[in-house]
Amino acid sequence: MVKELLKGGVKLYLCEACGFAYKEKKWAQKCQEWCQQQHSCNLEIIQHAVPLE
Ligand SMILES: [Zn+2]
Structure with missing residues (x-):
């Protein structure tokens, strides 16, 4: 499962393996x-x- 993250009101999805956000x-x-x-x-x-x- 990828991690969801809110940044400045924008939802981002985080690769838990390397930490890049999309x-x-x-x-x-x-x-x-x-x-x-x-x-x-x-x-x-x-x-x-x-x-x-
Ligand atoms: Zn990755």
């Missing part, structure tokens, strides 16, 4: 699946991530 749940899910299986980051996926400050 506006779309599908990307967070893809990221988490990838991270758990490959133990690395997929650039095609993380380019959709939004920075957390």
